[in-house]
Amino acid sequence: MAALDMAPSLIVADVRELPGKGLELREGEHVYRLGAPAWALAPAEVPRLARRNPRADVLFTRDGAILAEVATTEELRADAMTEVGALESSGYETFVLSGDGTEATAALARACGIRADHAFGGRRPEGKLHWLEMAGAKRTLFVGDGINDSLVAEGADCAGTPAIDRPFMAARSDFYFVTPGLRPIRAALQTAKRLENVVRVNLGVALAYNVVTVSLAVAGLMTPLLCAVLMPVSSLSTVLATTLRLRKTTWMS
Numbered sequence: 001m002a003a004l005d006m007a008p009s010l011i012v013a014d015v016r017e018l019p020g021k022g023l024e025l026r027e028g029e030h031v032y033r034l035g036a037p038a039w040a041l042a043p044a045e046v047p048r049l050a051r052r053n054p055r056a057d058v059l060f061t062r063d064g065a066i067l068a069e070v071a072t073t074e075e076l077r078a079d080a081m082t083e084v085g086a087l088e089s090s091g092y093e094t095f096v097l098s099g100d101g102t103e104a105t106a107a108l109a110r111a112c113g114i115r116a117d118h119a120f121g122g123r124r125p126e127g128k129l130h131w132l133e134m135a136g137a138k139r140t141l142f143v144g145d146g147i148n149d150s151l152v153a154e155g156a157d158c159a160g161t162p163a164i165d166r167p168f169m170a171a172r173s174d175f176y177f178v179t180p181g182l183r184p185i186r187a188a189l190q191t192a193k194r195l196e197n198v199v200r201v202n203l204g205v206a207l208a209y210n211v212v213t214v215s216l217a218v219a220g221l222m223t224p225l226l227c228a229v230l231m232p233v234s235s236l237s238t239v240l241a242t243t244l245r246l247r248k249t250t251w252m253s
Helices: 043-052 080-089 102-112 125-135 147-155 183-218 224-248
Strands: 015-018 022-027 030-035 058-062 065-070 141-143 158-161
Touching: 080 102, 080 183, 125 147, 141 147, 141 183, 147 158, 158 183, 183 224
Parallel strands: 141 158
Antiparallel strands: 015 022, 022 030, 030 058, 058 065
């Protein structure tokens, strides 16, 4: 802990956050960094760290010299593999984009049941956005929870986040969810499909109504009484069709 005593007080510190890298503080001639090893360390120290502690993925440094090192681990949600499998069974392709190393990302993908060639590690925010543009942003739902994801969330056709406590993500996403786990992602997709079906039914009802009423009007058979009957019938049929379609299905399967 003696090395940590060299660090400045953060009470009056001007700390910068660099997406994809970490936190940086400059005090006088000294630079303190907390974040990715390749960025926080002096270049000559990176190979030495890999030999000494290859699992260290977060470093606190002063002028490129290590003050503290941390090896983090991830614990998946209990439903991760089940929900990824359900999405795949529904015809969706699942991918994982991460700023973590390729090995850590590959291990995460295996634990979730995601194909090895669908796991992309070592991606900075710009790299994630580039992948999205190459994959096709118009057909992609992106879900992320960190500041490193804010750039790609803005570029995606649709984006969601569980990070409601971080305004920079909620402000850039189309929806957010508060239920633990990944099931809300499948719920959103199923709800979108149900809504699409409802819209199609409503358009069909509207088209049929207009064909019938225009035909009656052209034939000279439309009367004020018939108008008074057909107008509410049109509205009621649309409401009824919508209600029945929404009650028929549920996303809980």
